[in-house]
Amino acid sequence: MEKKHETQLFYERLEKKGVSRRDFLKYCTALAVTMGLTASSTGQVVKAIEKAGTTARPPVVWLHFAECTGCSEAFLRTPNVGAIILETISVEYHDTIMAAAGHQSEKSLHDAVEKYDGKFVCIVEGAIATKYNGAYGKVANRTFLDIAQSIVPRAAAVISLGSCSSYGGIPAAAPNPGGYKGVQDAIGVATINIPGCPPNPLNLLSTIVKHLNKEEIPLDDQGRPLFAYAETVHDHCPRLVHFENDEYVEEFGSKEAEMGYCLYKMGCRGPETYNNCPTAKFNDGTSFPIQAGHPCIGCSEPGFWDSMTPFYEE
Numbered sequence: 001m002e003k004k005h006e007t008q009l010f011y012e013r014l015e016k017k018g019v020s021r022r023d024f025l026k027y028c029t030a031l032a033v034t035m036g037l038t039a040s041s042t043g044q045v046v047k048a049i050e051k052a053g054t055t056a057r058p059p060v061v062w063l064h065f066a067e068c069t070g071c072s073e074a075f076l077r078t079p080n081v082g083a084i085i086l087e088t089i090s091v092e093y094h095d096t097i098m099a100a101a102g103h104q105s106e107k108s109l110h111d112a113v114e115k116y117d118g119k120f121v122c123i124v125e126g127a128i129a130t131k132y133n134g135a136y137g138k139v140a141n142r143t144f145l146d147i148a149q150s151i152v153p154r155a156a157a158v159i160s161l162g163s164c165s166s167y168g169g170i171p172a173a174a175p176n177p178g179g180y181k182g183v184q185d186a187i188g189v190a191t192i193n194i195p196g197c198p199p200n201p202l203n204l205l206s207t208i209v210k211h212l213n214k215e216e217i218p219l220d221d222q223g224r225p226l227f228a229y230a231e232t233v234h235d236h237c238p239r240l241v242h243f244e245n246d247e248y249v250e251e252f253g254s255k256e257a258e259m260g261y262c263l264y265k266m267g268c269r270g271p272e273t274y275n276n277c278p279t280a281k282f283n284d285g286t287s288f289p290i291q292a293g294h295p296c297i298g299c300s301e302p303g304f305w306d307s308m309t310p311f312y313e314e
Contacts, residue, residue, distance in 0.1 A: 067126030075201035136178030
């Protein structure tokens with residue numbers, strides 16, 4: 001009876017955040033598909049999230065370094081996914097969404113790390129400056145490098161969310177005077193990388209669910225979960241048939257663009273980019289750049305800002 005009551009409270013908390021049971025089941029189905037499971041496995045995902053929401057939720061310390069906060073915005077502005085994430089984990093520190101500021105904020109960070117030493121999940125958003133002892137980036141008079149070195153190694157698991165924390169992203173673009181790097185390269189701690197600019201929040205939630213279930217998360221040679229990054233954007237592109245028929249857009253606003261022809265000649269990097277954008281999509285599964293008429297810029301690949309530019313040329 002007590003467990004049933006706790007489960008009911010879990011759904012009531014979600015509903016207060018605007019997420020109905022129907023919405024919740026919809027996203028659990030999307031998660032199952034994102035993780036490479038069949039739709040019939042939705043029940044397993046439901047139970048995993050219910051369990052997390054009705055027992056001691058894993059503590060999370062969410063660090064921000066050199067970034068635009070777009071990764072946080074991606075899941076916060078997808079209300080249903082954001083609400084589910086925040087009911088699945090216990091965010092002990094996140095300087096964008098927490099009420100505390102200044103010294104209170106720093107105390108929250110210190111207290112969380114001490115209380116959950118070796119047990120918390122560390123989600124890192126943003127690249128780390130490494131040159132000049134990390135002087136190009138500071139919070140509370142401490143460098144990003146110092147903060148990362150003192151906190152990240154104490155986590156039970158580290159998730160680099162977004163291309164900046166995964167590989168350095170835009171802060172690491174040439175000439176990179178601050179020596180910005182991704183978390184793993186900067187401090188030598190193994191990370192699960194969920195790149196993208198921004199990444200799809202479903203990929204974060206899927207990774208969290210797998211962690212809750214104590215499942216192994218197979219990674220590719222770039223540290224990305226294979227369930228989300230095993231195939232290229234091109235592999236499942238809705239315009240693939242036009243590519244195969246040599247039907248291309250060669251000018252924005254053209255008749256071919258209106259007909260949804262392939263964007264390869266407009267600089268689309270879909271064939272070189274590993275991500276599940278065409279299947280997971282963004283904004284509650286509404287669309288993704290190529291579907292909306294914009295070529296892929298390869299934002300989930302290492303060094304994309306240098307290696308994929310100029311963006312609008314084949």
